Amino acid sequence: MASSTDTTRFAQFKLVLLGESAVGKSSIVHRFVKNTFDNFRESTIGAAFLTQTITLPESKTTIKFEIWDTAGQERYKSLAPMYYRNAHAALCVYDITNPSSFTKAQDWIKELKKQAPEGIVICLVGNKLDLSEERQVDEQEVLQYVQELNHQENNVLWAECSAKSGEGVLDIFNKIGRALPVEEVINGASSRARQVGSRKPGVDLARQAHSPQNSGCC
Amino acid sequence: MTSLNKVERRKSVAERSPSVSYTPDVIPHLAGLEKPQAHSLLLDECDVLIMGTGLVESILAASLSWQGVDVLHIDNKTCYGDSNSTLTIEQIKSWCQEVNGGKIQHFEDAQVYVSGELSLPTSKYKSKDYGIDLTPKVMFAQSDLLSLLVKSRVYKYLEFQSLSNFHIFENDSFAAKFSNPTSKEEIFTDQSLSLVTKRYLMKFLKFVLQDNNDEDKRQVLTENAKVPIEEFLKKKFNLEKSQINELVYSIGLATKESSKTPEALARIRRYLTSFNVYGNFPVLVSKYGGPGEISQGFCRSAAVGGSTYKLNTTLVDYDPSQKVAKFSDKSSVRINEKLVVSPTQIPKFLQTSYNEITEALPMKNINRLVVVVKKDCKEWMSNSESSAVVVFPPHSLPSDNSKGIQALVQNGGSGVCPDGHSIWYLTSFEQDKAKAKLDLQSALDKMEAAILRESSNNLDDVLGEEDFVISERGTPVVVNSVKLGKSLQNFVPKEKLEIICKLGYVQQTYVANDLSNVLNPTKDNNVTLRKPKDCGEIIFTNMPSAEISYDGIVSECKTLYSSITGADDDFFDVDFEDEDDTFDGAGFHQQPQTVSTIKANALTDDENAIASSDEDDHNEPFGANEMEL
Numbered sequence: 001m002a003s004s005t006d007t008t009r010f011a012q013f014k015l016v017l018l019g020e021s022a023v024g025k026s027s028i029v030h031r032f033v034k035n036t037f038d039n040f041r042e043s044t045i046g047a048a049f050l051t052q053t054i055t056l057p058e059s060k061t062t063i064k065f066e067i068w069d070t071a072g073q074e075r076y077k078s079l080a081p082m083y084y085r086n087a088h089a090a091l092c093v094y095d096i097t098n099p100s101s102f103t104k105a106q107d108w109i110k111e112l113k114k115q116a117p118e119g120i121v122i123c124l125v126g127n128k129l130d131l132s133e134e135r136q137v138d139e140q141e142v143l144q145y146v147q148e149l150n151h152q153e154n155n156v157l158w159a160e161c162s163a164k165s166g167e168g169v170l171d172i173f174n175k176i177g178r179a180l181p182v183e184e185v186i187n188g189a190s191s192r193a194r195q196v197g198s199r200k201p202g203v204d205l206a207r208q209a210h211s212p213q214n215s216g217c218c
Numbered sequence: 219m220t221s222l223n224k225v226e227r228r229k230s231v232a233e234r235s236p237s238v239s240y241t242p243d244v245i246p247h248l249a250g251l252e253k254p255q256a257h258s259l260l261l262d263e264c265d266v267l268i269m270g271t272g273l274v275e276s277i278l279a280a281s282l283s284w285q286g287v288d289v290l291h292i293d294n295k296t297c298y299g300d301s302n303s304t305l306t307i308e309q310i311k312s313w314c315q316e317v318n319g320g321k322i323q324h325f326e327d328a329q330v331y332v333s334g335e336l337s338l339p340t341s342k343y344k345s346k347d348y349g350i351d352l353t354p355k356v357m358f359a360q361s362d363l364l365s366l367l368v369k370s371r372v373y374k375y376l377e378f379q380s381l382s383n384f385h386i387f388e389n390d391s392f393a394a395k396f397s398n399p400t401s402k403e404e405i406f407t408d409q410s411l412s413l414v415t416k417r418y419l420m421k422f423l424k425f426v427l428q429d430n431n432d433e434d435k436r437q438v439l440t441e442n443a444k445v446p447i448e449e450f451l452k453k454k455f456n457l458e459k460s461q462i463n464e465l466v467y468s469i470g471l472a473t474k475e476s477s478k479t480p481e482a483l484a485r486i487r488r489y490l491t492s493f494n495v496y497g498n499f500p501v502l503v504s505k506y507g508g509p510g511e512i513s514q515g516f517c518r519s520a521a522v523g524g525s526t527y528k529l530n531t532t533l534v535d536y537d538p539s540q541k542v543a544k545f546s547d548k549s550s551v552r553i554n555e556k557l558v559v560s561p562t563q564i565p566k567f568l569q570t571s572y573n574e575i576t577e578a579l580p581m582k583n584i585n586r587l588v589v590v591v592k593k594d595c596k597e598w599m600s601n602s603e604s605s606a607v608v609v610f611p612p613h614s615l616p617s618d619n620s621k622g623i624q625a626l627v628q629n630g631g632s633g634v635c636p637d638g639h640s641i642w643y644l645t646s647f648e649q650d651k652a653k654a655k656l657d658l659q660s661a662l663d664k665m666e667a668a669i670l671r672e673s674s675n676n677l678d679d680v681l682g683e684e685d686f687v688i689s690e691r692g693t694p695v696v697v698n699s700v701k702l703g704k705s706l707q708n709f710v711p712k713e714k715l716e717i718i719c720k721l722g723y724v725q726q727t728y729v730a731n732d733l734s735n736v737l738n739p740t741k742d743n744n745v746t747l748r749k750p751k752d753c754g755e756i757i758f759t760n761m762p763s764a765e766i767s768y769d770g771i772v773s774e775c776k777t778l779y780s781s782i783t784g785a786d787d788d789f790f791d792v793d794f795e796d797e798d799d800t801f802d803g804a805g806f807h808q809q810p811q812t813v814s815t816i817k818a819n820a821l822t823d824d825e826n827a828i829a830s831s832d833e834d835d836h837n838e839p840f841g842a843n844e845m846e847l
Contacts, residue, residue, distance in 0.1 A: 073518070073521045075527075078527040081298075081514070
């Protein structure tokens with residue numbers, strides 16, 4: 001994670017999506033990626049995860065999000081431990097027109113407390129702001145809930161957005177970016193932000209040290 | 219019997235998404251993203267039902283999904299991995315109860331001890347800080363599963379670490395004679411070897427690395443097809459027992475004496491061709507857990523490809539005439555094609571069929587002993603590494619083990635336990651279960667004595683008079699280590715090894731130790747190819763093999779894939795890299811277009827080579843062609 005120049009710094013973070021089915025988890029991410037890239041292709045087929053970068057001008061930092069979608073595995077409570085592992089941030093999404101989805105989002109926050117690394121930045125996100133006339137989740141109620149959580153030494157952010165119109169989407173990621181332990185990661189002290197085990201450089205399977213004798217065929 | 223051939227299936231993902239550059243004029247509407255497809259929420263039919271999320275089943279699910287097959291993948295457990303799970307200590311405890319209650323077929327005799335320290339509220343360590351693999355494995359750098367991980371991009375969900383230290387126990391001492399070599403030639407630069415011996419070793423190395431199609435080599439292999447490897451190495455290359463042991467058990471990871479020469483050479487070759495592919499080491503381990511972790515990766519890939527996942531779900535009933543499956547959550551789903559069933563997840567009504575199918579097959583016992591200790595064992599590992607392999611050749615232990623014992627050691631650096639701790643996975647290939655237990659304990663005693671000695675900080679302390687006392691058992695514990703040498707053989711450590719968890723169990727499998735019935739499966743030797751009489755849509759999978767590497771896994775997947783789709787020519791026929799190229803310009807997936815792209819093409823070619831020819835190929839599971847000789 002070296003910075004490319006003296007002035008701009010770079011850090012990468014894993015962000016996971018959570019929330020009930022049909023609240024618009026994927027569409028928020030797709031809107032986030034699409035707003036920046038106009039030739040975005042809808043399908044994410046084959047992509048291990050989506051990536052998108054933002055720049056925080058005040059700290060001259062470029063942040064790359066590695067965004068993990070649930071791929072439907074949340075539907076029958078079948079998310080693997082791998083999903084939460086080393087996650088730095090989580091979007092807990094609910095639908096402001098659907099009170100039960102807000103209850104579910106609270107369950108997911110509890111689940112995060114159990115499964116995710118300590119210090120994970122959680123952003124509770126109310127989606128479908130474009131349908132605010134049909135709002136059934138009261139903003140005051142959510143605010144109170146978030147404040148209670150943060151009294152218990154949590155680090156929970158809250159935002160509302162519309163994936164459909166794009167309103168508020170980029171703000172969410174900027175907010176998260178500012179809450180992330182950028183300094184720690186850049187200074188190589190990322191171990192504290194991550195889970196057990198000391199950091200040792202891994203082997204990138206896409207980079208062979210020497211081409212095997214047989215691969216010159218192409 | 220119908221099979222899902224290409225024409226009947228809906229278009230595969232590769233077909234549906236053209237790999238040519240594609241930029242829509244208008245940004246696509248988000249329909250379908252705001253409301254998930256009704257199909258996946260109201261699941262009422264699927265093409266294939268897979269029961270059990272073990273490694274083979276998970277790769278199968280991903281391979282089918284990416285070719286457009288609708289897969290419903292369930293598991294009767296609340297976690298992924300089935301017989302390949304990576305479990306926390308709490309999960310291990312309940313797993314043992316289930317095993318001993320007879321609830322998990324093909325596992326038995328589970329014994330577990332967990333230190334009381336772990337249950338103290340003040341304890342620094344929690345159950346979930348540990349990830350214990352039920353089938354620990356290492357991955358050769360040149361292997362078909364590794365190629366598949368790259369090709370399928372599943373490697374992006376995982377982290378891999380190198381493992382270069384292989385220790386061998388002989389003459390009551392541990393030695394790592396070829397740790398940290400920087401080239402194949404350096405593997406044998408042990409200073410104690412004579413020049414003549416070195417020359418013979420080099421000659422042997424050259425022979426092993428020679429192309430298998432070389433006529434001279436072929437002839438030698440044919441001539442020695444039935445000759446035990448020990449005899450071959452002695453006669454043909456004048457090697458002595460010590461080098462033979464290293465070659466056969468440490469480099470070759472053989473499990474028994476007198477392996478046939480071609481098979482043993484294939485195993486040695488596997489190590490040598492894997493060396494220097496990614497660096498100066500032959501094998502890799504996946505972080506946070508082995509097969510259990512890789513299973514999760516392929517399940518995620520399958521989910522991205524469209525598979526539906528339901529854990530904690532069992533098949534309650536299946537009506538073959540209506541093809542309707544009923545599940546424990548009261549749902550019912552029509553299964554259009556096949557049901558793939560892991561042996562640990564067989565519903566009651568299929569048990570008789572399974573028993574009939576397996577009746578005549580020879581069954582193997584795999585005896586395991588897993589010990590979590592409060593030592594990082596870094597003495598056994600390279601500086602930058604967190605794992606090591608320790609092997610005990612036959613007849614090397616006081617218990618006079620007739621089969622070899624292999625041990626994988628991993629510490630906190632590999633994410634499977636807290637820093638300062640390590641997990642020792644010992645496997646015995648002895649078929650007599652009582653004898654296997656003795657052998658495992660004997661090996662454990664040796665490892666314990668060695669690590670206590672080697673990790674002693676102060677040599678003066680070690681040499682102190684009080685250290686030379688008789689042990690509690692009334693006999694001096696004779697140990698040695700490569701570091702401290704023979705002068706300390708009677709050392710009795712003051713310190714006792716602190717054990718966090720100790721777990722023993724026996725696993726059964728119908729897979730042969732040499733993987734022959736997986737690499738060359740027939741109706742007579744492999745569970746998967748034996749169809750139940752009354753229900754042709756049922757396919758059983760195998761229990762995991764005893765093999766310490768991942769060899770054989772991809773072959774099993776292809777056998778299953780062919781049983782379902784009729785052929786394996788489109789097994790993972792996907793090219794994600796092309797899509798990456800498309801996105802590269804937009805900076806979407808900022809994957810460097812260097813090695814991975816080149817390699818992906820090479821791998822495609824390799825895959826074809828495996829499927830279509832019997833040429834020698836590095837990516838073949840070991841011994842695939844040698845063993846035919």
